[in-house]
Amino acid sequence: MNEQRKIRLATCSLAGCFGCHMSLLDIDEKLFDLLAMVEFDRTPFTDIKHCGPCDIGIVEGGVSNAENVHVLKEFRKNCKVLVAIGACAITGGVPALRNNIDLWDCFQEVYLYEGGLEGNQIPNDPELPLPFDKVYPVYEVVKVDYFLPGCPPSADTIWKFLTDLIEGREPKLDSAMLRYD
Amino acid sequence: MQPHEFPQIEQQLASVFERHGCEANKLLQILREVQEIFHFIPAAAITCIAAHLDVPRTRVEGVAGFYSFLSLKSAGEYRMLFSDNITDQMQGNPELMRYFCHKLWLEPGKVSEDNLLSVDSTSCTGMCDQGPAALVNGWPLTNLDHARLDLIAELIRVRKPVCDWPSLLFEVKDNIRRAGTLLGEPFIPGAALRATLERGSAATLAEMEASGLRGRGGAGFSVARKWSMCRASAGEQHYIVCNADEGEPGTFKDRVLLHSYADLVCEGMTVGARIIGASKGFLYLRGEYRYLLHQLEQVLAQRRAAGLLGRNILGESGFDFDIEIHLGAGAYICGEESALIESLEGKRGRPRKRPPFPVTHGYLDQPTVVDNVETLACAARIAAQGGAWFAAIGTAQSSGSKILSIAGDCARPGIYEYPFGITLQEILDDCGAEDPYAVQVSGPSGILVSAQEFNRCIAFEDLPTAGAFTVFRRGRDLLQLVQNCAHFFAHESCGFCTPCRVGTQLQKKIVDKIANDHGTASDLEELKQLGHIMQTMSHCGLGHTAANPVLDLLQKFPDAYQHKLKKLAFEPAFDLDGALETARNITGRDDAWAHLP
Helix, strand or coil, rough: CCCCCCCEEEEEEEECCCCCHHHHHCCCCCHHHHHHEEEEECCCEEEEEECCCEEEEEEECEEHHHHHHHHHHHHHHHHHEEEEHHHHHHHCCCCCCCHCCCCHHHHHHHHHHCCCCCCCCCCCCCCCCCCEEEEEEEHHHCCCCEECCCCCCCCHHHHEEEEHHHCCCCCCHHHHHCCCC | CCHHHCCCCHHHHHHHHHHHHHCHHHHHHHHHHHHHCCCCCCHHHHHHHHHHHHHCHHHHHHHHHCCCCCCCCCCEEEEEEEEEEHHHHCHHHHHHHHHHHEEEECCCCECCCCCCEEEEEECCCHHHHHHCEEEEECEEEECCCCHHHHHHHHHHCCCCCCCHHHHHHHHHCCCEHHHHHHHHHHCCCCCCHHHHHCCCCCHHHHHHHHHEECCCCCCCEEEEHHHHHHHHHHCCCCCHHHHCCCCCCCCCHHHCCCHHCCCHHHHHHHHHHHHHHHEEEEEEEHHHHHHHHHHHHHHHHHHHHHHEEEEEEEEHHCCEEEEEEEEEECCHHHHHHHHHHHHCCCCCCCCCCCCCCCCCCCHHHCCEEEEEEHHHHHHHHHHHHCHHHHHCCCCCCCCCEEEEEEEECCCCCCEEEECCEEEHHHHHHHHHEEEEEEEECCCCCEEEEEEEHHEECCCCCCEECCCCCEEEECCCCCHHHHHHHHHHHHHHHHCCCCCHHHHHHHHHHHHHHHCCCCCCHHHHHHHHHHHHHHHCCCCHHHHHHHHHHHHHHHCCCCCCCHHCCCCCCCCCCCCCCHHHHHHHHHHCCHHHHCCCC
């Protein structure tokens, strides 16, 4: 590895809870092994704001608003391999529970019925990400190369998946790693 | 609906209960009658039925929720269901449905405010040769046009009961265009039975073997083998079932056999019963053919009177056999034999694990033979005329003739009987197909054949078929056909296994995406992979075949979809900016960040 260029890895969380990122941290001491093989680009760990050219991009969470699309498209444009990790990225997950509720009803409930700090009004600041009519899974917005299911996938599953990918093997997870009950 | 809205319900259901008794396997038949009385299944009726049959309420509701023709919510006094088979679509049914809804101020799928009627679509009603077709409260309407819909709207407005509507609206023609040995030669009721009794059961089974008769439902299993396996199986009772759940879109041959050759079919069942040792048989009639019920009951009554059914048939002591008609309620999956048996037992139509096969563990876990309507008609002919006669017709591996239901772009749609081995080109010439471009053989679960393959022939060794033969002329949008098939399978999947339940939904979504001009190369790859998963991982034949139209289209008809594709690796299925419109309206924002390119 030492002479070779390190694999560049980027991660982000869209409409997710960062639980998948926490699970990645759960690989514990293997983080050192990981750091020996990869270099982090945009991730919550590095605090880099924009993603540059990468080998692997890992996306947690579904697509809930316009900002999510900008981030996701930047990832797709820059990452050779794009991985959707966790239930929210793959199906919309928990945030998608709002899909059965009318968006106007959501806004009313949040901003009008229970007054906020500035009284009862719907915020319209351009800096706030504008929500979609519903939450979409990542694959409906960009092409996804791999899906890593779980809520979250276990640290061992993520480790196995990443090492397979980094070492150039087709990722293979046995059924124990995909079993949740 | 609260129970107090039907205070008399127990009295109203009493006669239904009396007719069907209190065995749980009568559940579906009871629910069908309740649907006919109330035009839906009231919650109070579910409670009442559960108590009567001594089964959990959830079991009753589970069955009521499974079948398309049973509704748990009020669907109005009149329920119009337009057939959305591809041939009905090509004949203009979508436009007719819009016209009818517009005329009556209705939205498809919703009940009118006065609870008078609802309009919706349904899977193929088996009237492809005389469409556009629909069902009103379960009765078939054929040859629909604007004038007929005006008349129907008026009849509904004045609340005339469907039984008093002009009979012209319900006219169903046989349209037999070419009759062969099965349809063309006269048949004297009792002839096959007399020959069977004279020859003996073992010798008649040997005739079946010699005839080489294979099942006409599509799979082509040897009838003699099926019957002899069932005959050899130990059990308290043996059963024979006639599968008249003709659900494959584009197929309507059984409709004609049951309408005009019911004696032949019943006789085939009785011969089978004699050979396997059954004293009871069922005719599983698809809900769409409920209009044939009365006439079929009459045929059974005549046969009982003539000593061809009942006790000591034809004076043969101990030869007791009778047939009971069981009505389906709108579920394609019940054409699969083990799902059909579940349905016969009054359950949801969910295919069983096989093995054990029905020949050893079928209806009520007893040895059961399930045969297609046409198979049984052939069996009657063979019992009467011998196996060698039958084997002389057709090809080496496909003896006898095949009845085809021809519809689509041809001058003379209808029923055609051919010896096996006939080429598609000959058939297309006979039915007056003008500039044919593709033929769907055996419906959505069958094979989509291109013009380069019109020299192929109908036979188990080349193109096996359950009978559907749908013609498409040059210029037809085959993507529309495939989209129709994808929607059909997604609707009809029983939901039991994940590859089929999820796979058919994903397939529908991707095909829609391509049809809506958002498709890309990666969607085609996704369809192929999905097809492979469904073919290899599904629980039953529905899932195994649900990808056929898509895969055939991809392989044989690139022209039908390539112009629709974007020159990109990927594009979302929906309009990203459009999906922000609601939030823009709510917040009043129109800044750059409130838009997506």
